[in-house]
Amino acid sequence: MNLMADLCVNLVPLFNALPQDEKMQIEKLVQHKNYEKGEVIIDPTINDNLVIVADGNAKQYTLDEDGYENVLQILHTGDYIGENWLFGQKNVNNYVEATEHSEICLLKRQDLLKLMHKQPELSIRLLELNIVKVSEMQKQIHLLALPKVEDRLLKYLQTYADEIGKNNFTLPLKMKDLALYLGTTPETLSRKFALLEKQGQLKRQLRRIELLEN
Structure with missing residues (x-):
């Protein structure tokens, strides 16, 4: 048994609706590879793969005409990308x-x-999850439209607090990942956290955040 492929299949929500024997059918189709930091997994010459992060982290980005990276999303263990390319x-x-x-x-x-073709419920599940991912990307686009990094950060924190129903929480992303998501650097992000804390918008203890009422 390919244990890594089995791990991939069980981590991806796309396959949750399938019974174990059908998951094993998918397992037999999966190829697995190791990549080092900075190594490109997918580029524009490759457009027919579903990419699943079995363990580790990756980022999806585009390049502008000057070669500057525009990070679209951060991928963690269990995340996947490429469903649109599959179609x-x-x-x-x-x-x-x-x-x-x-x-x-x-x-x-x-x-x-x-x-x-053999499992039509898989197509339905894929469509449902794709709608969720599009919604998340739209949220990021709205954030990046805000010119000030501190406004993006505060809006992100407020939105997350509303989603979980708490004003006191642990950041779901590491600082470097949050910086990429908000289109800035970890150093700038730290300064903006300090600014918001000075303004009385929040209290911060490492990744523990408390939003304050104004």
Whole structure:
């Protein structure tokens, strides 16, 4: 048994609706590879793979005309990307890069499409999850439209607090990942946290945050 492939299948919500014997069918289709920090997993020449992070972290980004990275999302263990490519969408300007030593599982478009013809519920599940991912990306786009980093940060924190129903919480992202998500650097992010704390917007103890009433 390929234990890493089994780990991939069980981590991805896309396959949760399937019984174990059908998950094992997917396991047989999965290829697994190790990538080091800074190594590119997907580039615009590759557009037929579902990429699953079995262990580690990666980032998805595009490059502008000056070669500057625009980070679209941070991928952690259990995250995946590439479902749109599986349905024929061309990868025009997307890169996926390991941000630390990572174990990656790859599922080819042709193999998954064959399976989906046999398992229609998989197509429905994929559509539902894709809607959720689009919604999350729209939230990030709205944040990046705010010109000031401190406004992006405060809006992100307020939105997360509303989602969990608490004003006191631990940041769900590491500082470096949150900085990428908000389109800034960890150093700038730390300064903006200090600014918001000075303004009486929040209290912070490492990754523990308390939003204050104004």
